[in-house]
Amino acid sequence: MTSDCTLSNDHLSLSVAEMGAEMQYLRTQSGMDLLWDGDPAYWTGRAPVLFPIVGRAVDDRIAVGEHSADMAQHGIARRRAFALEEQSKLHCRHVLRADPETRAQYPFDFALYLTHALSNATLTVTARVENLSETEMPFGFGFHPAFHWPLPGAETQPHLVQLQSGSSPTQQPLQSDGLLMPNREDGPFRKGCLGITEPLFKDGALVFPNGTEALRYGAKDGPGLSFTFHNLPDLALWKPVDAPFLCVEPWHGTASLVGDGPQIAERPNSVMLAAGEAAEFGYSVTAEI
Template sequence: MPHTIRIENADLIVEVSTLGAEMQSLKTADGRNWLWNGDATWWTGRSPILFPIVGKAPGDMLAVNGTTYPMAQHGIARRREFTLVEQNTNACCHELASTSETRAVYPFDFRLTLEHRLDGRKLSVTATVENTGDTPLPFGIGFHPAFLWPLPGAENKLHAVTLDNGAEPGVVQLEDGLIGKTLPTSPFKAGRLELSHSLFDNDALIFPEGGGTALTYGAEGGPSLFFTFQNLPNIALWQKPGAPFLCIEPWHGMAAHAGGTAELVERPYTLALAAGDAMRFGFSVEIGR
């Protein structure tokens, strides 16, 4: 049965479930929780890991060399029990390894390790993917953390996302959850996006490239969260319209193209990891004072 691991330091307290190695809470020492609470009225997720796909597959079917397998949105890892392999006061590490059950829907051998680590007011989450088989391992990976909107103590304040690189990245439109056309204009202006619930009337905002490696999510004259990303070129923002959270999602991989193939290797930004190799991906979030 799933159980929860607690790590903490003088500034932060984090709880992580063994189910999906999913973070359950991110609290500052004053007791305020900055992470979405998973209220089923809106969305039961809190911070799922997305593997071996990000987004949807056509008809929820994934093809590998012409053979199709059932694959729900965002993959299999978030619904599986991880094993706790390491824990100390301010860090924990969970692992998911391939089994006959996973190979029935994703025919590869792998090990996925997820580490949560605290350093002052910063939480770092790192995923390591290892190819434990003898053939190339195709996959996508992403993070899907949801943070409160409004942030604690910032009710009735304007919230915005600001890219460190000042860019105005292109945004794609989803068509039944699949990647559609690129829209003619970016919602970012000089790297800044003022948030409103209407932005998400047509599902997530997905930026395939140009979002950079760092951003700030914060309230005008109020608290802010500072993010950095490692090896994650795609960024998405999502809210179930009207819900009191904002998902800030760094990815390496995206949904299949609308009207395109179900083949895993042809999904945008899919990686191919050689036998015996490993790759690391991660994000950090620091809570401003």
């Protein structure tokens, strides 16, 4: 029995796969695709969930106390099948529970719930992480959705990312190996606006620690997507060279810094979740198309 699900209302339709509880499409009822389609010529992902690390670890190896293991970029959840626990026309909830295979890499009992819900032209994605172990559990968490660039209906118009506050957050440079430099520098936002161009991403993703806030991606006076975030203080934007999509990535935690050790607890902005406790994260995106 499949754990895939499909949601639909008068504005949007959405499909979520059991593998990684990853969205497969998000489209308007007029047939405009908003989410990237996973073309392997550029990137097979669409909207992976990042847990229990965000980004890369030094030598792709993590540790929790005396336990150490190999762990690929962005963790294990994106490569695991989730079970479908609830579904209606407008929402579905998947869960990933720890098992012997996950514990071999990440030595905790946990439950990770992913809920996708539609309300008018808004999609809300919520994650709940439960620590079912008897000890404190360190982790990072993030979302990695990719949206078409340009957006449908705005093919000839320049696209911007506009921060609601008009701020200009600092940037943390990312090395070619996926690790972050320890220094901060002035970022490319100017009074909250960033024009999306190919040269902007020539060195990889743009990472803004503690830089998330409500934002809009799209044409200045045309179609766009408006985002709000919950408990996700870090922001990244990523667009591979010549790829027809932009990733808007809210995180709690980032890649390791150059020179860091393998301990998850020492990674930037890691969550330290007490035994028996839970933490929630989420974002909403409204289609203005």
